[in-house]
Amino acid sequence: SLFGLPEQAAHERVLLATDPATGLKAILAVHSTARGPAFGGCRLWHYDTELAALNDALRLSQGMSLKNALADLPFGGGKAVILKPQGDFDRPALFAAFGRAVQSLNGAYITAEDVGTTTADMRGMQAHTPFVSGIPREGAFGGDPSPKTAWGVFVSIRAGVRLVLGRDSLDGVRVALQGLGAVGWHLAEFLHQAGAQLVVADVDATKVERAVAQLGAQAVPVGEILNADVDVLAPCALGASLNEQTVPAIRARLIAGAANNQLATPADGDALQRRGICYLPDYLVNAGGIISVAREYRGEGEETAVMAEVGRIAERVEELLQRVQVADSTPARVADDWARSKLVRMV
Numbered sequence: 001s002l003f004g005l006p007e008q009a010a011h012e013r014v015l016l017a018t019d020p021a022t023g024l025k026a027i028l029a030v031h032s033t034a035r036g037p038a039f040g041g042c043r044l045w046h047y048d049t050e051l052a053a054l055n056d057a058l059r060l061s062q063g064m065s066l067k068n069a070l071a072d073l074p075f076g077g078g079k080a081v082i083l084k085p086q087g088d089f090d091r092p093a094l095f096a097a098f099g100r101a102v103q104s105l106n107g108a109y110i111t112a113e114d115v116g117t118t119t120a121d122m123r124g125m126q127a128h129t130p131f132v133s134g135i136p137r138e139g140a141f142g143g144d145p146s147p148k149t150a151w152g153v154f155v156s157i158r159a160g161v162r163l164v165l166g167r168d169s170l171d172g173v174r175v176a177l178q179g180l181g182a183v184g185w186h187l188a189e190f191l192h193q194a195g196a197q198l199v200v201a202d203v204d205a206t207k208v209e210r211a212v213a214q215l216g217a218q219a220v221p222v223g224e225i226l227n228a229d230v231d232v233l234a235p236c237a238l239g240a241s242l243n244e245q246t247v248p249a250i251r252a253r254l255i256a257g258a259a260n261n262q263l264a265t266p267a268d269g270d271a272l273q274r275r276g277i278c279y280l281p282d283y284l285v286n287a288g289g290i291i292s293v294a295r296e297y298r299g300e301g302e303e304t305a306v307m308a309e310v311g312r313i314a315e316r317v318e319e320l321l322q323r324v325q326v327a328d329s330t331p332a333r334v335a336d337d338w339a340r341s342k343l344v345r346m347v
């Protein structure tokens, strides 16, 4: 039922935008504007069904509300997905039409990059709406959020390794990376520089070859990365990688990665906990990118200050683990409650 979603998943509004001239079919989901305008990226992806696209948009926008709240940003949560047109399409025209759809929401939703979209797409949209971020700006802070996301995941792994594994350094710590894309690659570089040993997999063999050659990584098949013999697992591809089938075989003791919506269901977080695996919630550790585009959007961005703000994600990891001990619950459930307690109107 479209209107029968559980209260937590209920959205303020969802726009289905179409533009036959360009082939645009997009879903713009505004989960919450309690803390401010809904801010979240735009995904360009091929979905098997329209319902799968809607489901993705709703899950991702809800996650953005929690992510922005936990990062103490003055923004609510939203997300957009564009259903990738079949065959060749006029990309600038498609994003112009999407920009007009964003504009029609009059600032209730602000967009930026996500999987499948680029800084060039965002720049192209500027002619149609001011409610867009993640654009390289001459003489000012801005652009690709991926390195900032990777930095936030890196400091989270470093904190988790210290607090959960009891190791003071990443030197010699084995980390499995699922996905070496925009975020995964930067994360691999940070980890390598810190002395971690990398085990990697990506459906794109050229990225794997590069990691082997440049970072001394060990390559494993895509189907084996989740149960690699490692200390830490960093899912950096797509969502729902932690599910009924995969959880029983995971050997890492700590999970922290960039991918959104890693847990297929809340029960999968419970199952990880029962297996003695600490899962650091995705929306806590991967907030670096939204912190970057949010500061850019507000004209407050400056490289050193943004990196320092992203670095403070590690303090929230520490606080979360303390809260988990007190609550005798799982990190995923405690983080959800913590974030929801911040979903209040800021005025």
Ligand code: NAD
Residues within 6 Å of the ligand: 114, 115, 116, 145, 146, 147, 149, 178, 179, 180, 181, 182, 183, 184, 201, 202, 203, 204, 207, 222, 236, 237, 238, 239, 258, 259, 260, 286, 287, 289, 290
């Ligand atoms: P990306 O598309 O650049 O990278 C994803 C990588 O995963 C690609 O290299 C792809 O080939 C690989 N991949 C896909 N399926 C795979 C599989 N089954 N096994 C192994 N590899 C696979 O995307 P990205 O920007 O790096 O984002 C990665 C994840 O992080 C996404 O879930 C995204 O929503 C999330 N995220 C990204 C940002 C950001 O700043 N880019 C911020 C927050 C969250």
